[in-house]
Amino acid sequence: MRILVVEDEPKLLKSILEFLKTEDYICDGALSYREATDHVSTYNYDCLIVDITLGDGSGLELIKILKLYKSEAGIIIISAKDSLEDKIHGLELGSDDYLTKPFHLSELNARLRAVLRRKNYHGQENLKFGEIRIELSRKAVYLKETEVYFTPKEYELLLFFIANQNKVVTKTSIADHMWEDEYSFGSYDFIYSHIKNLRKKFEDSACPDYLKTIYGIGYKFELA
Amino acid sequence: MKLLSKYSGAYILVAIPLFLITSVVYYYLTLEVISNQADESLKEDKSYIIEQLDESDEIIDMFLNLSDDYHLRETTVDKAVTDQFSTIMLYDNREQEEEPYRQLYTSINKNGEFYELTIRKSLVEYNSLVYTIIVIGIVFLGFLTLSFALINSQLAGKIWKPFYEALNKLKDYKVETNEVLLFNHSSIEEFQELNSVISAMTSRIQRDFTHQKQFSDNVAHEIQTPLAVINANMDILIQNENLGERELEVIQSITDSSLKLSRINKSLLLLSKIENNRFQEKVKVDLKLLVTNYLKVFDDQLKENDIKVVNELERSFYIEIHSVLAEVLISNLLQNAIRHNIKKGVINISFDENTFEIANTGRKTKMAPHKLMEKFVKSPNQPDSTGLGLSIVKQICEKYDISLNYRIEGNIHIVNLLRSS
Structure with a gap:
C-alpha cells in the first residue's frame, strides 16, 4: 500500500515517515503543495496524510484536486487548527479523518489503518492476530475461535493494540485514544483496570498474553 | 462628591457669608447716610434760627415756644459750644411710646450773650424710610445672589456636558x-x-x-x-x-x-x-442531556475513585449557548468535580428554577474560591492540573451572562450557575 504524507515541517515529516515505514507501507513524503501535486499526479495512493497549512498552499486545495480526479485515496487531515469549523470543513471536502496536532504516531497509525480498512474491505474484513480474530462488521471478538464478550472500551483498546502491533504504545497515547481530551486526570489507573480485564479474558480463553508491559512507559502488543 | 455640587457648594459657601456681611454693611451705611441727612437738616435749622435772630429780637420767644423741638435759653456758659449731635429716645404722648430723635446741642452768640440751643428732629419718618430702603436693598441683594447661583449651576452644567458625555462613553x-x-x-x-x-x-x-x-x-x-x-x-x-x-x-x-x-x-x-x-451562534442546550452524556464518558474515572454521583436532574435545564461551549462547560465542571474529589466521594448535581449546581466532596483548601478561577491558579494538591479549566468556565459564563458562583463549605465544593432569566 502506498501512502503520501504532506507536511511542511521537515522534522515532523521525517518522524511520521520513519514510524510508518516500519509497517508494510510504501511511504512518500512531500514538504510543499507543489511537491504533493507532483507526487499525486505520478502515483496512485491508497491514503494521504495532509497538513492543511502548507507554505505554498492549502492542504484543502489538494483534497479538492483529488476529489476532482475521483481519486479513491483515503485522506487524513493533520492540522494545528483545533476548531470545529475546520474539522467540519475538512470532512465536507471528503477527508476521512481529522487529527489535531500534536498527536501520537500510534494514534495516526490506528486512524490510518481504520481508513485503509474502510476503503479496501468496506468494513467486511476479519482482523487476525495470533489466536485473536475480530469480525469488524459485528464488532465480535473470537479468542481461539470462541466468541468472547468485550465491552466497547475493551474492544476499542484491543483494536488500538492490534493496529499498533509490535510497537511500544504509551499510556498517554492509550488514554488519548480512548478518552480523547477528556482524560486529563493525572492518573492512568483507569487504563490499568481495562488492561487487567483484557488479560483476564486472554487467560480465561487459554489465549497467550500478547500484551507486554514496558516499564514506566506503556505496552507492546506482540506475538510471544 | 459631584463636580457640580462641589462647585455649587463652594459658591454657596462664599455667597452666604458675603451676602450677610454686605447686608450688615449696607444696613449701617444706610443708617449713617440717613443720620448724616438728619444732621444736615438740623444744621440748616440752626443757621435759619441764627438768621432769624439777627433780624429781630422779639421773634425769639415767639418761635422758641412754638414747639417742643426747639429750646433756647440763656446760658451760664460764656463761651461758644461746638455742635454736638446725638440720638435720643423721648416719650411721645400721642403715640404713647418712646421714639427716636436726632438732637443738635449748640450755642448761639447774640449780641455778646450766649444762648443754649437744642434742636430735635423726630427720626420716625426717617426710620421707616431707612427700613424700606434696607429691606428693598437686601431683597435685591438676595435675589442677585440666588440668580447668580442659578445661572452658575446652569452654565456649569452646560459647560461640563462634554465632560460627562466623555465620562459615560468611557464607562461603557x-x-x-x-x-x-x-x-x-x-x-x-x-x-x-x-x-x-x-x-x-x-x-x-x-x-x-x-x-x-x-x-x-x-x-x-x-x-x-x-x-x-x-x-x-x-x-x-x-x-x-x-x-x-x-x-x-x-x-x-x-x-x-x-x-x-x-x-x-x-x-x-x-x-x-x-x-x-x-463562537457566535446560540442554540438552546439542555444541560441535563449533556451531564448524562458526560457522566457516561467519565464512567471509568468515576469508578476508579469509587465516586458516587447523585443526579437529581429530572427535568431539562436549558441555556442559550454555543453548543461546543456548552460541552466544554459541562465537561470542565464534571472533570473538576471528579479530579478534585476524594476516594469514595460524592458528586451531587441538582438544579432549581434558574440555578444549576454541581457539588462535590473534596479536600479542604485555604485558597479563596474566586482565586481558583483565575488563569494558572491551581490547588497545591493538584500539580498536574493546567489551572485553566475553571478560567475557561468563567470565561464562558461571562460571555453568556451566566453568573458563576464557587464556594467551599468545609470539604464540599459547590459550583453554581445562575442563568439570567
Whole structure:
C-alpha cells in the first residue's frame, strides 16, 4: 500500500515517515503543495496524510484536486487548527479523518489503518492476530475461535493494540485514544483496570498474553 | 462628591457669608447716610434760627415756644459750644411710646450773650424710610445672589456636558467590542483636547489589544507543530529495544511534560477563541442531556475513585449557548468535580428554577474560591492540573451572562450557575 504524507515541517515529516515505514507501507513524503501535486499526479495512493497549512498552499486545495480526479485515496487531515469549523470543513471536502496536532504516531497509525480498512474491505474484513480474530462488521471478538464478550472500551483498546502491533504504545497515547481530551486526570489507573480485564479474558480463553508491559512507559502488543 | 455640587457648594459657601456681611454693611451705611441727612437738616435749622435772630429780637420767644423741638435759653456758659449731635429716645404722648430723635446741642452768640440751643428732629419718618430702603436693598441683594447661583449651576452644567458625555462613553467602553471612541465637536478647547486624547488612546488600546489577541493566537498555533515534533520523536524513540529503565523514566517524564504543555496550549487556544468571539451562534442546550452524556464518558474515572454521583436532574435545564461551549462547560465542571474529589466521594448535581449546581466532596483548601478561577491558579494538591479549566468556565459564563458562583463549605465544593432569566 502506498501512502503520501504532506507536511511542511521537515522534522515532523521525517518522524511520521520513519514510524510508518516500519509497517508494510510504501511511504512518500512531500514538504510543499507543489511537491504533493507532483507526487499525486505520478502515483496512485491508497491514503494521504495532509497538513492543511502548507507554505505554498492549502492542504484543502489538494483534497479538492483529488476529489476532482475521483481519486479513491483515503485522506487524513493533520492540522494545528483545533476548531470545529475546520474539522467540519475538512470532512465536507471528503477527508476521512481529522487529527489535531500534536498527536501520537500510534494514534495516526490506528486512524490510518481504520481508513485503509474502510476503503479496501468496506468494513467486511476479519482482523487476525495470533489466536485473536475480530469480525469488524459485528464488532465480535473470537479468542481461539470462541466468541468472547468485550465491552466497547475493551474492544476499542484491543483494536488500538492490534493496529499498533509490535510497537511500544504509551499510556498517554492509550488514554488519548480512548478518552480523547477528556482524560486529563493525572492518573492512568483507569487504563490499568481495562488492561487487567483484557488479560483476564486472554487467560480465561487459554489465549497467550500478547500484551507486554514496558516499564514506566506503556505496552507492546506482540506475538510471544 | 459631584463636580457640580462641589462647585455649587463652594459658591454657596462664599455667597452666604458675603451676602450677610454686605447686608450688615449696607444696613449701617444706610443708617449713617440717613443720620448724616438728619444732621444736615438740623444744621440748616440752626443757621435759619441764627438768621432769624439777627433780624429781630422779639421773634425769639415767639418761635422758641412754638414747639417742643426747639429750646433756647440763656446760658451760664460764656463761651461758644461746638455742635454736638446725638440720638435720643423721648416719650411721645400721642403715640404713647418712646421714639427716636436726632438732637443738635449748640450755642448761639447774640449780641455778646450766649444762648443754649437744642434742636430735635423726630427720626420716625426717617426710620421707616431707612427700613424700606434696607429691606428693598437686601431683597435685591438676595435675589442677585440666588440668580447668580442659578445661572452658575446652569452654565456649569452646560459647560461640563462634554465632560460627562466623555465620562459615560468611557464607562461603557469595552475593549472587546473593537471600536474607537468618537465624540461630538466641543467649542471648549480643553474638552476638545480631552476628547481627542481619549480617541487617540482608545484607538491605541484597540490596536494593542488586537495585536495581543493575534499574538497569543499565533503563539498557540506555532507551538502546536514543535510539540507534534517532540511527541512524534518520542514515539519513535521508545520503539528502541535497547532502552534501560532509567532512559524510559526520562522519556516518560518528557512525554508527560510535553503532554501537559499541549494541554495548556489547547486550553489557551480555546480561551483566546472565546475571547475573540469565535463562537457566535446560540442554540438552546439542555444541560441535563449533556451531564448524562458526560457522566457516561467519565464512567471509568468515576469508578476508579469509587465516586458516587447523585443526579437529581429530572427535568431539562436549558441555556442559550454555543453548543461546543456548552460541552466544554459541562465537561470542565464534571472533570473538576471528579479530579478534585476524594476516594469514595460524592458528586451531587441538582438544579432549581434558574440555578444549576454541581457539588462535590473534596479536600479542604485555604485558597479563596474566586482565586481558583483565575488563569494558572491551581490547588497545591493538584500539580498536574493546567489551572485553566475553571478560567475557561468563567470565561464562558461571562460571555453568556451566566453568573458563576464557587464556594467551599468545609470539604464540599459547590459550583453554581445562575442563568439570567
